[in-house]
Amino acid sequence: MSEPTSSVSHMSTTSLDPQARAGGGSLTRWEAQRSFDELGRPLRDLTFCVVDLETTGGSAAGGSMITEIGAVKVRSGEVLGEFQTLVNPHAEIPPFIAVLTGITNSMVHDAPPIESALPAFLEFAAGCVLVAHNAPFDVGFLKHFAAQQGRPWPKFEVLDTAKLARRVITRDDAPNCKLSSLAQLFNSTTTPNHRALADARATVDVLHGLMERLGGLGVHTLEELQTFSSRVTTAQRRKRHLAESLPHAPGVYLFRDARGTVLYIGTSRDLRTRVRTYFTASETRSRMGEMVGLAESVTGIECATPLEAEVRELRLIAEHKPRYNRRSRFPEKMHFLKLTRETWPRLSLVRQVLDDGADYLGPFSSKKTAEKCLAALHDTFPVRQCGGRLPRQPSGSPCVLAEMGRCLSPCDGSVEPTVYAAVVQRLRSTLLRRPDEVVEAINERMSALAALERFEEASIHRDRLATFVRSAARTQRLSALTSCPEIVAARRDDGGRWAVHVIRFGRLAAAGTIPPGGDAHAFVRELRASAETVSAGPGPVPVASAEETERILRWLESPGVRLVDVEGEWTCPVAGAARHLDLYDAATRSRLTVVPFDEQRLPSPAHRPAR
Template sequence: MTSTPTGTSSRSRGSRRRRPARSPRPRSTKAWSTATGRRSVPPSFYGFVKDRGPVGAEEISTELLRLPELNGDARAHVEKLVEGDPRFRWDATGALRTVDAESLPLDEAPYVVFDVETTGSSAGKGGITEIGAVKVQGGLVVDRFSSLVNPERPIEPFVVRLTGITDRMVSGAPTSSEVMPLFEEFVEGAVVVGHNVHFDCSFVAAARGGEPLPNPILDTLKLSRTLVPGLKRYRLASLVSHFGIRTVPNHRALADAAATAEVFLKLLKLLKSAGVGSVGEAVGLKASRTRVKPQKGHLAEPLPRTPGVYYFVDKDETVLYVGKAKDLKARVRTYFNGGDGRRKIGRLVQEVAEVRYTETETELKALIFEDREIKRLLPRYNRAGRGQKASWFLELDGNEPYPLPKRVPRTEEAREGVVRLGPYRSAGVLDTCVEALGRIFPLRRCDGDAGGEACFYGQMGRCAPCMGMGRDEYREAVMEPLVALLRGEGGEEHLKALVAERGKLAAALEFEGAARLRDLIAGIQRIRLARSIVSAEGVQAVVAPSTEPGVVEVFVLSNGRLVAHGGFEPSDAEGLELFAAEALDGYDDEIVGPRKADEARVVASYLKRQGQPVEAVRLSAAGDLAATVLRVAELAEAAAGDSAGA
């Protein structure tokens, strides 16, 4: 049973005042009273058997299916209907009954993984705007359910920006009293699954008059915290990234449900490896905080709780994997507790016979040392560290009337009139950056035919042609400031606006939306930082506040390699001049040549995580550092003041 949500970004002809068409209802084989939301025909097959069971095949065929006398073939007919459906069992008397889902083995139970989008308030004050679900059985998605829902109340503006669902889109959609009975049928007899599922269930219960769903419930958020300890974050996007899942959540119900379903299938494997056999046992894990039985955990015990680099070594003294950690013992433990579902890590753990380590003074030194060791040793399990090349550009084609930023491979040749930024390593970061730019600038979203109705984005003021913006105005108001923003030559006010919006979402307890906006902001900041640090020519000094109060860190880089690193008080002009002079005199072109590790990217990644002001300056003389250090210290002090006053 699938219903396609309404709302599209394509342009439609006609007057802007045209009344929106009534949205299609979710398809169903039943009839429902739109006035009361109650059944107007006999209940579903599952409901009939559950209410009357155990029930004979003759009774099912005559009273539910309304079939004529089958001359003794009723059992065969009903068997065909329930074949392969784990929700039903024939008992010793030949009658059919339903099965309690909690008693089913994990790999036999039917699951419905769902997600809702809402107006933005709590379940008591808000309403559902979209519901999406996928039915999973035997490790496969066997059915889908999706519908927009008219919440009969306004959608909060920040939710519109987050999900793209507008009041206009849902104005003609079915109400919750119409959608809920169909959703109830879709989940009958199944285990209900979701990420932070009790939030979604609270809205479903409110839509059902305060009555919660009777189904067993599994929460992928709680399961992942039990089965995959050691992650920094457990939001859906983080788990999708951790497990290497291609389906990306995008704050639309069906897409998020599909991504959650793939995460859940990974967690099912971990549940079974932990000795959990039934749905009931998995439900019990929520409260018991049971951990997976450790594997080779003794190998982590000798490690210190300090920054450093660790080496996984096999029985033949071969280094299998090199990693870095802020806390060596805590990081290595995560490999041996059975809590990582990636197949590669499972194989690695089986081969490990010894863990060696080298302590470093700081996390950054661990990052740099890890990079150098991977290049030196080429461990079999460090595929990501083997000379990964920057292979993507961000391009704007000035030959087009309304240029759009897009990711292109490095193999494409540059053309006249095309602005090209890069190269960059991460396609994902570039895609996130492009998505964020669509929130900052009114990029072209449609063909902009004159006389047509504004497209979906145009209705939100986010499509230049629909807003009546001419081509020259588009270049001046969109293309030029967009390029300046990505080059780090201006546009900070745009980022500040996004940061302020993220703060509003967090204050409203919309943490998933705030996290998504944070990722978009980070995408742009990483592109800016990469250009100012990684792509710069000559010897560069990168200055950032230290985690130690009153200290500023200076990183000297040349040709992609870290030449020197030190921490200074902002007023220590003499120490800074001596440091700069030694850095300029002491490096060797043979050491810092492009054939060596590209450590500038490691430094850029480290600085981005710190979330502090960063400035880069071309280092040509020993006195170049002092003014930059003072400026960064002032920016850090101002930022701290803003945070204290917030």
């Protein structure tokens, strides 16, 4: 940890108590005064640069050039300045473009090249919010030539009046959202005519018309304007004060109703910005609109790192089971395959992992998935499928499966315990270390069925095998992590700070960020000393939900993570199921891209070949 010491930044540490550190608590409209600084930047205080380009074609990357730049700078409805220049494209202007814009080759002959015109425009627009009608076109051209000249592109915030109009203007207002139609709707003093400055002036009038219309809907800041959607009701916007006390920090937020019941739990790298979107426009799911309508307060829980926020979110959802969260509400509803420990072991579908020395595969999120894996294993290993315990010397009669050769039939004493035990040992090895026997057996069966053109039956075995491989790989990865008493790992975040996490038996026990100039070794020692005490448990996911452990695994496997200390062994079998994943995942992706024959669209009559 010597390297992190020289480049650390601000820190915070936390325990993982689900209710701890409620940043700002809950807030109602009577508890805090609204301020523009909290809600965003008022539109009246911003300077906008409205720009329009004329070009020789539609693609800068395809060789099209700029022939004219026009721009108007406005603030609080007042025009502060205008910019206009023709640009020599050093290429012939196509006749169609010349007729459309009125710009001819002779007009641009003595005009400055883009190498001179672009720096002049960027100086004019410096510090402004850039506005254009169909902004990706105009801004795309400007960025292209800036890159071509090796000129850094300023970090302009961009507003697209065409995109905004599509959210505001109905068909009753205007037939479309073209600049000419909108200019007529808002009684622009300038008629767009495909000349850059005239079109920029018309866009100014359109921008002001849109702002006036949205002002009546409670949109007063740039952030609200950029994210506005007509699907967000006025009632939702009126509740945006609920985000005021939340920090610009990673964490978890909880929406509550008037009785304090948790309605929805989410996580974000920036609590205030994310929660604000529920009251502006970015969040337009109908059920979220219903949830916001019921919400009366928002509680924020600030976290030291984004990973801690993700884990805390999962634990809070499992605890409160909010009605508007669709995922992660019931981590206890899991299924496992169990290889029993008895004289004549068998595979059993169970809901709980016990400390009984048995081997487990899972967890599975659905019973259907578990049953596919069970079928794949029974197809390969002829262990008994009957329930209950058998005596060491059974004296029953063989079952149908035994008569079909799919069971060694210990129930009638026709198999020696040592022979049966050898099959069980191969099955145990398949579950824990090496799935090759199942893979080879089912692949041979699929090939045989395909040769007989029994493709539907072969596809059933294919799906069973893919499900088994994924499940075995998941179990092996989870088991490797949950068997480690402690792992301490660090990664530098986007701000250059080192985020440190303590993981014990697959559960996040502590998280923190090293302070600037701090002693990294001392910080880690203190973090470990204050971390949650976690005891080992049985099974692949004994002390945390499978989803939590998988989130931790993704973080540990992400680029830039450094292991500070590992207590125990964190290893996966070299010949494990993970090495087969690429093949089955590729096959799944391939099947998803296939369009069934009866769903393919026939060509239109104009494109059908003549008979």
